Amino acid sequence: MRIEGIPASPGYAEGPLFDLDQPPASYKAKASSDEEQAALVSAIGKAVGRLAALIETANGDAAGILEFHIAMLEDDALSGPALSAIGSGQPADAAWRAALDSEIASYETSDQDYFRARAADLRDIRDQVLRALSEDSEAATPPGAILYGDDIAPTRFLETDWSKGGGIALRRGSTASHVAMLARSRGVPMVVGLGDEGETRTGVALLDAERGAIVFSPSPAEIEAFRQSASTFADRQGAARTFLTEPAVTKAGTAVRVQVNIAYPSDVDGIEIESCDGVGLMRTEFLFGKTVPDEETQYRAYRNVLEWAGDKPVTIRTVDAGGDKPVPGFTVEETNPFLGLRGIRLSLKRRDIFRVQIRALLRAAIHGNLKVMFPMIATPEEYSQAAALFAEEQAALAAQGVAHRLPPLGIMVEVPSVALAPEAFADVAFFSIGSNDLTQYVMAAARDNAAVAHLNSVRNPAVLRLIAAVTAFGRERGIPVSLCGDAGGDPAAIPALLEAGLRDLSVAPAQLAMAKAAIADVAV
Amino acid sequence: MSASAEATVLITHAVGLHARPSVKFTKLAKSFAAEVEVAVAANGPWFDAKSIVKVMAAKAPKGTMLHIRAKGDGSTQAVKALVDLVQRDFDEDADHARSA
Numbered sequence: 344m345r346i347e348g349i350p351a352s353p354g355y356a357e358g359p360l361f362d363l364d365q366p367p368a369s370y371k372a373k374a375s376s377d378e379e380q381a382a383l384v385s386a387i388g389k390a391v392g393r394l395a396a397l398i399e400t401a402n403g404d405a406a407g408i409l410e411f412h413i414a415m416l417e418d419d420a421l422s423g424p425a426l427s428a429i430g431s432g433q434p435a436d437a438a439w440r441a442a443l444d445s446e447i448a449s450y451e452t453s454d455q456d457y458f459r460a461r462a463a464d465l466r467d468i469r470d471q472v473l474r475a476l477s478e479d480s481e482a483a484t485p486p487g488a489i490l491y492g493d494d495i496a497p498t499r500f501l502e503t504d505w506s507k508g509g510g511i512a513l514r515r516g517s518t519a520s521h522v523a524m525l526a527r528s529r530g531v532p533m534v535v536g537l538g539d540e541g542e543t544r545t546g547v548a549l550l551d552a553e554r555g556a557i558v559f560s561p562s563p564a565e566i567e568a569f570r571q572s573a574s575t576f577a578d579r580q581g582a583a584r585t586f587l588t589e590p591a592v593t594k595a596g597t598a599v600r601v602q603v604n605i606a607y608p609s610d611v612d613g614i615e616i617e618s619c620d621g622v623g624l625m626r627t628e629f630l631f632g633k634t635v636p637d638e639e640t641q642y643r644a645y646r647n648v649l650e651w652a653g654d655k656p657v658t659i660r661t662v663d664a665g666g667d668k669p670v671p672g673f674t675v676e677e678t679n680p681f682l683g684l685r686g687i688r689l690s691l692k693r694r695d696i697f698r699v700q701i702r703a704l705l706r707a708a709i710h711g712n713l714k715v716m717f718p719m720i721a722t723p724e725e726y727s728q729a730a731a732l733f734a735e736e737q738a739a740l741a742a743q744g745v746a747h748r749l750p751p752l753g754i755m756v757e758v759p760s761v762a763l764a765p766e767a768f769a770d771v772a773f774f775s776i777g778s779n780d781l782t783q784y785v786m787a788a789a790r791d792n793a794a795v796a797h798l799n800s801v802r803n804p805a806v807l808r809l810i811a812a813v814t815a816f817g818r819e820r821g822i823p824v825s826l827c828g829d830a831g832g833d834p835a836a837i838p839a840l841l842e843a844g845l846r847d848l849s850v851a852p853a854q855l856a857m858a859k860a861a862i863a864d865v866a867v
Numbered sequence: 868m869s870a871s872a873e874a875t876v877l878i879t880h881a882v883g884l885h886a887r888p889s890v891k892f893t894k895l896a897k898s899f900a901a902e903v904e905v906a907v908a909a910n911g912p913w914f915d916a917k918s919i920v921k922v923m924a925a926k927a928p929k930g931t932m933l934h935i936r937a938k939g940d941g942s943t944q945a946v947k948a949l950v951d952l953v954q955r956d957f958d959e960d961a962d963h964a965r966s967a
Contacts, residue, residue, distance in 0.1 A: 407887045411919075414890045420920040446920070455928055457882050464886070607881050609956075636930070640877070 345565075346537050348512070350555035351523040354532030355573035356510030357566070360548050360559075361484050363492025363499070370436035370477045376429050383425060383435040386475035391416050393471070397501055405525060408497050412468055421446070421468075436476050443469035460517045467496030484509075489550050489557070495522050505531050510550040512557045514539055527853070579834065583860035587618050591859040593841065594866045601858055602656075602849040604827055608644045611651045614852050621655035621712070622648065623849020624775065624827040627662050627700065631670045635696055641703035649711025656712045658775065658827075658849075660755065661700055661729075663718035665689050681789055686719025686755075691728055701736045708748040716775050720754040723767045756824075757781045762809040765816040774817055775849075778828025782806050801830035802839050814844035825849060834861035841867045870901075872946040873936040875909075880956040883928035888957040893919045895952055899945035901937040909934055916949070 373379045391413050398409045415421055421442075428438035443465060450462040484490060486507035490499070493514050500522045503509070511526060516535030526533040532552035549558040549569045553576055558565055591599040602623030603614060611622075625648055630636040649657050664670045665677075665685025673696060677683035690697040704715055717729050730752050740747045756762050757777035762785075765774070778801045783790045785806050788798035801807070810826070817824035825847035830836040832850030834857055840848065841862065850858045880888055884905075896903045896916040903916035907927050914921040916935065927933055933953060937945045952958070 407890075411886045411890050414893065414919045415923075418893075418918050418920045420915070420918040449924065453926060455926070457885060457928070458926055461886065461923070609881055640879070 344559040346540060346557050346559070348534040348537035348555045348557065349518060350533075350552050351511075351516065351518040351535045352526035352531060352533040353553045353576075354510065354530060355552065355569065355576055356487075356489055356508055356532045356550040357569065357573070358487040358489050358509055358547065359485060360491045360544055360546065361488040362543075362545075363490050363495055370434070370473070372434045376432065379429045379433075379435040379438075380426055382476060383422065383429065383439055383472070386435070386439075386472050387416050387422060389475040390468075390471040393475075394498070397498065401501065405497075405501055408464070408525075409501070412464065412471075412498070415464075415468055416472070436473060439472055439476070440469065443472075456517065463494050463517075463522065464497060466494065467498055470496060471498060489548050491544065491548070491557075497522055497525065500525055500531075505529060510534075510552060512537060512548070512550055579857060579860055583856035586859040586863060587856040588615070589859065590620075591862045593862055594864060597841075597846070597867055599841065599862050600825070600847040601855065601862070602658075602825070602827075602847070603852045603855065604849050605648070605852070608647045610852065611648055614855075616652060616655060618855055619655075619852075620847075621652055622657040622659075623825055623831075623847070625657060625659045627660060628664055628670070631662055631664055631673060635670070635673055635699075638699050638703045638706075641700060642706050645703060645707035645713070646710045649707055649713055652711055654712055656714055658714040658716055658753070658773075658825075659704060660716050660718055661687070661690055661697070661704075681783065687717045687725050687729060688719060688721075690717075691725065694732065697729075698732060698736055701733055702740065705733070705737055705740055705747040705749065706745060708750045709746050713748075713750040714753060714773065715750045716753040716755055716773070718755045718777070719758060719780075720756075720768075721758040721760045726752075726754055726768060726771060755780075756813050757784070759784050759809065762813050765813050769820055769822070771822065773823040773825070774813055776810055776813060776824065776826040776828065776845075778806075778810070778826055778830040781809065781828070782830075785809065801828070801833075801836050807839055807843050810840065810845065811843040818844065823847065832858045834858070837861040838865045841865045870940065870942045871936065871938045872942040873934070874946045874950050875932050875934050876950045876953045878927055878929055878931045878933055878953055880953075880959065881929055883931060884922060884925065884933065884953075885928075886923075887959065889919050889922045891957050892949065892952060893917055893922055895948055896945065899937070899941050899948070901939040901942040901945045903935065903937045903942075903945050903949070906934040906936075907931050 373382055394409050394413050398406050401409055425438040425442035429435055447462050447465045450465055451459060453459045484503045486504050487509045489510050489512055491512045494516050495511055510532035513535045514537050518535060523533060532550055534550060534552045534555050534557060537557060544559050546560055549561050591601045600620040602621045603619045604624040605611060605622055606626045630641055630644060645659060663686045665674045666681050675684055720726055737749050751772035753773035753775060754771050755777045756774050757780035761768060779790055782799055782801050786798045786803060788795035790799060814824045826840060826845050827849035831848035832854030878884055904913040905916045905925060906913045907925055914925045916922060935946050935949050
């Protein structure tokens with residue numbers, strides 16, 4: 344029985360299932376409300392003490408999370424409602440649970456992923472105190488187990504001994520949770536979003552956190568196939584580390600440029616510039632999170648990344664809002680947003696906003712090796728209109744005596760019309776293939792729809808043929824071609840991409856080493 | 868007449884005034900005697916800046932204009948110090964920006 348989920352931290356685990364949702368031991372009511380209140384206060388103190396002890400052995404990320412939990416527990420605003428409920432006759436455990444559940448509910452209804460993910464922290468805080476109240480510690484996790492449940496508490500993660508293997512499989516959960524972050528940094532395999540399948544599961548299970556799946560009651564054949572995948576994964580990972588700092592070269596000695604994709608300017612803090620060939624895609628949607636950012640904010644963000652990269656290229660994509668990335672006050676509501684007013688279409692419609700970004704880019708260009716590309720280009724007119732706006736703003740800055748430079752202007756190749764007839768775009772400075780969107784448009788399968796996920800493969804011959812055609816056209820005309828979709832960092836797709844002629848890939852920073860290792864294994 | 872101060876500052880930290888940033892923010896607020904409050908809109912609601920539970924409840928993500936006001940002893944210094952902290956991105960690196 345195999346169930347698909349979302350990989351939150353890659354890896355493989357085989358082991359007994361451990362039920363995370365066992366009810367905690369019960370609490371014995373006290374004689375008076377004063378005693379109940381004292382019991383709650385002492386339980387909170389005990390929980391804080393345990394967390395403080397955990398901090399001693401925790402590293403940076405984990406310690407930060409624990410400090411957050413302690414700060415919440417020590418805040419009277421958290422215990423206040425529970426203490427007054429006890430005063431009006433409730434037992435300590437019920438009062439605390441009710442108070443925390445109402446806090447948790449307000450987090451769960453937030454429209455921001457990050458804030459919603461904090462609900463798991465609040466549940467953890469709630470359960471730590473309930474545990475201290477009942478004075479009965481929960482059953483310890485057996486070493487090497489696969490922790491299975493709705494969600495997992497950060498302290499549960501930290502208290503678990505991961506040295507014997509094991510993993511985490513969640514029916515709900517989030518890739519943005521604190522535990523997901525910890526799991527990635529510790530290399531603990533984790534899958535979220537497995538969904539309810541209505542059965543209690545026991546026995547041995549196989550967790551494939553590379554593809555995102557769990558197998559219950561596996562057959563001998565499934566176990567054998569799983570162990571094979573797990574062992575090649577371990578080999579690849581071990582080998583990959585040695586590749587990180589080296590330039591990427593195939594088995595046949597062909598050099599391949601490997602750049603990184605970044606979403607936030609601060610992403611670069613964790614990357615050694617020596618380990619990559621530049622930034623192949625810097626998204627700018629982040630700046631447009633809640634409001635439209637001013638020129639100065641954008642200029643500073645672009646300049647920071649350019650200065651970090653030194654003389655290596657930084658390719659910044661103009662704002663790709665719309666589609667699955669709405670921005671209040673900028674994007675429009677549509678019934679079919681992936682086929683609607685997104686990317687360059689929206690920027691050309693809202694030129695006031697686009698011009699601000701253009702000015703910020705022109706000014707930032709003097710601080711490094713900037714290239715700029717436009718998303719969702721479908722016709723040559725869109726490119727020339729966007730390029731004309733750059734020329735206009737450049738002239739305006741020159742007239743004002745503001746330091747600036749016109750960067751090379753390229754386009755994303757993600758709409759099939761461009762991939763099919765690239766000759767219409769012979770005057771662009773470079774092509775960057777956006778494999779995620781190109782694939783969804785060629786296959787008519789929305790990226791965000793799990794029901795058609797099997798169709799969304801960059802390795803479909805039709806998609807690969809388009810990639811090969813664009814690459815060949817670029818080579819013939821001397822137009823550089825790179826690829827910046829998820830496929831670029833996928834070891835399973837890399838051979839096909841190199842065979843299609845690509846020699847320039849841009850990948851998520853966490854995939855750099857694995858991508859270089861996969862490249863070294865290709866014989867082109 | 869008691870001293871008071873007020874300022875607004877743009878939250879540029881990737882995850883906003885959440886979790887670890889809010890720990891630092893409330894710790895700093897608590898180091899001042901003045902009464903300090905924050906809001907995500909000029910007309911409130913105002914939250915006690917010394918309570919992490921309240922500050923988290925303000926739900927201030929990246930890109931929020933955070934309003935800070937203080938009353939009483941050292942209110943000017945308190946507002947200035949908190950604005951500085953927000954502008955320094957809470958002295959954090961990108962570690963959990965990525966996880967967000």
